[in-house]
Amino acid sequence: MSTTEIEEKKTIVTKMDLLQAWWKWCLAVEVPVSFDRMQALAFGYSLSKILRKLYQDDPEELQEAMKRHISMFNTNCDWGSIIHGITISLEEQRALGNKDITPEVIQSLKIGLMGPMAGIGDSVDQGIVATIPLAIFVPMALEGSVIAAFIPAIIYLVWSYGWSWFLINKGYSLGKNSVLEILHSGKIKKVIDSASIVGLFMIGCLSASYVKVTTALTFTSSTSTVALQSILDGMLPKFLPFCVVMGMYLYITKKGPKYLRLIVYTMLIAIVLTFFHII
């Protein structure tokens, strides 16, 4: 215990390093996004300078660290910054010789946090910060106010830059002071469990909100015409969008991450179904 206390006081990462990591993340986050690894490269790019500083005497550790931080990553850009903060502080602890912090711990923290951060972040950022000001100011812009056209953008910018800078710092100091303690007490599993539940719940809400499929099929009997969609709605609302999400989920779990193929299939199926007036 006493050794960790001494180690915790040592730091390699400066405020300037954090600032650079934050800036690189903001700059690159959505630029190298691909279907298979999402924001992976942006994460690695953001941390690369700090990692090289931390592991400058140990090329093998450095390469391992580089590899683990260009693996699949995807989260909300500003809320996700807390993950960078925590990861940086964990890598720092590891570089300082605390071998309790294994690569698995770092990876599972990253993966455990990115989903919940995305779920909460996307809904707060885009559901509230980006949307409500638009609802207020676009009508004024329609009347001809140029200033009103810019206010929602400015609100969003101030919020996202400020909040992400705050969170990367918060994550770094949290990681440094309490992540070890939390690890020993088993709290982290609880936190990740709870966060996964919130994340999955939110993905459910978002899916129901943004995936839209309805069928145009109707049945005609001698007396009346019944739309299949209204029958489905009576049984289970949004049943078709649910099938689409679950279908894709099963496809990915069974066939592996072949996203492009999945997109092409989806488009072809949608076009064919539309052609035959099924959807």
Added chain:
Amino acid sequence: MVIKAALVGLLYWLAMGRANYYFSFAFRKPVVLGVFIGLVFGDVRIGLLYGATIQLMYMGGIEAGGNIPSDQGLAACIAIPAAIINNLDPATAVVLAVPFGVLGVLINNVRRTINSFYNTKADQFVEKGEYDKLSKFSFLLPWLTNGVLYFVPVFVATLYGPAVVESFIDVIPEWLMNGLGNAGNMLPALGFALTLVVMGKKQYLPFFVLGFFLYAIMGFSMLTGAVLGICIALIVSLFKQHSEEGEQA
């Protein structure tokens, strides 16, 4: 006209090239782009009017998991110049904007596919220990690729003007347009499915189902959803705690 077209192309690159994500996210709103496109064509007032009208269609467009449901930037950058040149009424400008919003999703998908190549390249350089090259493949090259992908269609569309835009829309049959629209509505599912896979734990899938159908029935705000989700998570951990204490006793 070439200069104007180039400027609109650059605006679209700024909006969708995503260098500095927060900035580009704020900049790509049709209501903002409308002001700048208006500036390019010498009439801020009319640009703003078109932009704000198109914006009304995209008020709640969440890009969950980074999947754009519809590209409002492309919708604005192609429809607004065409509308200004042809002196269209705002409602017609909106009709013009919708299909391009869908096409923009395609550009985004092409971009992500090309980026897979940069991912592989970056892996190779990390393998060799050449970490300096990482920044090139993480930012510079993908960003320049974006430049080509995003600049060219808008440049061409603005340059060859509304005639091409119109005939392009005429050429595409209605069923195909509707089909693309339906596909655009289904594709966000991929982002969600992907997140489900990443979060991994099969035994937690019921929480996804619960969230889905609660929202389907009640249609609350996403913040309400977050509050409900947190409460459910807390209740679950409460039960867990109790059962653990029970085991110990």
